[in-house]
Amino acid sequence: MFDPTEVWPPIRLTLELAACSTALLLLVGTPIAWWLARSKARWKEAIAAVAALPLVLPPTVLGFYLLLALGPEGPGGWLASSYGSRSLAFSFQGIVMGSVIYSLPFVVQPIRNAFESFGERPLEAAATLGARPWDAFWTIAVPLARPGFITGAVLGFAHTIGEFGVVLMIGGNIPGETKVLSIAVYEYVETLQWGHAHLLSGGLLVFSFAVIFSTMVLQKRMQRAEA
Amino acid sequence: MKSDIEAIAARFAGSLGAFSLDVAFKAPMRGITAIFGPSGCGKTTVLRCMAGLSRMAGRLRVGEEVWQDDGTGVFRKPYERSVGYVFQEASLFPHLSVRKNLEYGAGRAGRSRPASVLRFDDVVELLGIAGLLERWPAALSGGERQRVAVGRALLSQPRLLLMDEPLSGLDHGAKEEILPYFEALHETLSIPILYVSHDLREVARLADTMVVLSAGKQVCDGPIQEILERLDLSPWDGDFETGVVLHARVAAQDREFRMTRLDHQGQLISIPAADLKLGEEVRLRIRSRDVALATAKPQGTSVRNILSGKITEIVEDPETAFAEVLVDIGGGRLRARITRDASAELGLAKGKPVYALIKSISFDRPTSSSRWP
Numbered sequence: 001m002f003d004p005t006e007v008w009p010p011i012r013l014t015l016e017l018a019a020c021s022t023a024l025l026l027l028v029g030t031p032i033a034w035w036l037a038r039s040k041a042r043w044k045e046a047i048a049a050v051a052a053l054p055l056v057l058p059p060t061v062l063g064f065y066l067l068l069a070l071g072p073e074g075p076g077g078w079l080a081s082s083y084g085s086r087s088l089a090f091s092f093q094g095i096v097m098g099s100v101i102y103s104l105p106f107v108v109q110p111i112r113n114a115f116e117s118f119g120e121r122p123l124e125a126a127a128t129l130g131a132r133p134w135d136a137f138w139t140i141a142v143p144l145a146r147p148g149f150i151t152g153a154v155l156g157f158a159h160t161i162g163e164f165g166v167v168l169m170i171g172g173n174i175p176g177e178t179k180v181l182s183i184a185v186y187e188y189v190e191t192l193q194w195g196h197a198h199l200l201s202g203g204l205l206v207f208s209f210a211v212i213f214s215t216m217v218l219q220k221r222m223q224r225a226e227a
Numbered sequence: 228m229k230s231d232i233e234a235i236a237a238r239f240a241g242s243l244g245a246f247s248l249d250v251a252f253k254a255p256m257r258g259i260t261a262i263f264g265p266s267g268c269g270k271t272t273v274l275r276c277m278a279g280l281s282r283m284a285g286r287l288r289v290g291e292e293v294w295q296d297d298g299t300g301v302f303r304k305p306y307e308r309s310v311g312y313v314f315q316e317a318s319l320f321p322h323l324s325v326r327k328n329l330e331y332g333a334g335r336a337g338r339s340r341p342a343s344v345l346r347f348d349d350v351v352e353l354l355g356i357a358g359l360l361e362r363w364p365a366a367l368s369g370g371e372r373q374r375v376a377v378g379r380a381l382l383s384q385p386r387l388l389l390m391d392e393p394l395s396g397l398d399h400g401a402k403e404e405i406l407p408y409f410e411a412l413h414e415t416l417s418i419p420i421l422y423v424s425h426d427l428r429e430v431a432r433l434a435d436t437m438v439v440l441s442a443g444k445q446v447c448d449g450p451i452q453e454i455l456e457r458l459d460l461s462p463w464d465g466d467f468e469t470g471v472v473l474h475a476r477v478a479a480q481d482r483e484f485r486m487t488r489l490d491h492q493g494q495l496i497s498i499p500a501a502d503l504k505l506g507e508e509v510r511l512r513i514r515s516r517d518v519a520l521a522t523a524k525p526q527g528t529s530v531r532n533i534l535s536g537k538i539t540e541i542v543e544d545p546e547t548a549f550a551e552v553l554v555d556i557g558g559g560r561l562r563a564r565i566t567r568d569a570s571a572e573l574g575l576a577k578g579k580p581v582y583a584l585i586k587s588i589s590f591d592r593p594t595s596s597s598r599w600p
Contacts, residue, residue: 121314121316121318122318122320124280124305124312124314124318125312125314125318125320126320126331127279127280127304127305127306128278128280128305128306128308128310128311128312128380128383129306129311129331129332129335129379129380129383130306130332130335130383131306131331131335132306133306135335139331140320143322144320144321144322146322
């Protein structure tokens, strides 16, 4: 009854999507978090609110705007035309972009909190010891914010795995390209293939529990090591 | 002027919110200069401006190097200044071991180095932190942390060491434990130290030069003896610690009564036996509340130290019962805190010869040869 060749592609695609998105999220989220933690600009909370929007916006609304942005008429289409494609919508690159925006607050917030938690003092101490800002960032700020990076990466990864609405809006259901786990589950239920739906749902349940649980254990251990 | 080039010259003026600062002082390129004043007078701001951590309009020259000059637009960033900074809280890097903390500043280049380089092993020994090297900052006591912080600052090979109330977060025991190490720094280091404090006892014990601030304004600066003798600067520290610093030489050791006899400009001062060599110079601290005055030499008293002198100044405070008297004892000067009532009855006046009875002396440290470590 089970056909592994049918179940495996969405799992692999989802893991690829989550891995790509998490890497990009850390790359994009870290400078944003740093700026939000350090800047004294008065309008920085407005930027923080924009970065937090995906928390409250329905995924379909976000997906709708992304669809416009990624489509042939939007900047995504312009970007896609540079390598001979018509649009970023309904493509793997498109859903990666969507995931990054959708999961941004889950990565930015913990990293920002971590950067804020140790204050100016360690960086001032590093500066008086001759460390330039870039040097101090890597040798002091990043190691001190490690718990925030771990939390952010795990949340970003897990959140991308469970993503449904945005992918449905901008990715559709193309096997091997945009048909991720949550979409596959939805489709199995729609087509009354309960066995497959059970398999994927149960697997996702166990996986999610394992991720959250191990993060919590890891954080507890790190807190104890610091104290 | 060579002597001028070999000094630190600072001038900062400006305001941060409601707080305004206006100071201009010089400090020698050797020894400890205390920046002294009550809390909130701007001491820390001065130090932060010197390190480049805060910015205020002004000028700062350290030896021949200009670190800030608004006229020519020079402002060196903290990491471009060859400065060591010890914060009120040790601020060690919690993710690095003590050894890695100490080494952090050592490997970072791009700064001018002083002529003599401090070696890792020497600094570790000087501060007594050899046993802590493999520990983590979280596992250290407050005093240990502060010593490591001093070592870390020194090993970045600064030309100037800035210390911002490094003892204020410590309890009495930890302070007493760490002070001898700071005295050792004074004996051993050839770089100047600027030491911010609101504790007159600490300042009198460590400093050679003093800058006094009050409400963002500079009250005075100069050699510590001179400043401590100035009667117009009271009350400091609630008057309790007001006093002077005197230098004396060890003249004899009395084995039988376990006393050390000191010579100050021909007058004898006795203190309970101290482990000192003949001829060694010591620094004595005598609080004005520990000095009484008599117009005739008292007989039959248990007070050991009775010095003859002449009154050079009297300041009475009509708001209180007290008067502060400065007595020249042939070189150094003593401050005596007596009641106005007594002053009137004894007919004390400028130029009058008196005997100063010293009830208590704190002996701090040799001022020349090194006893520590």
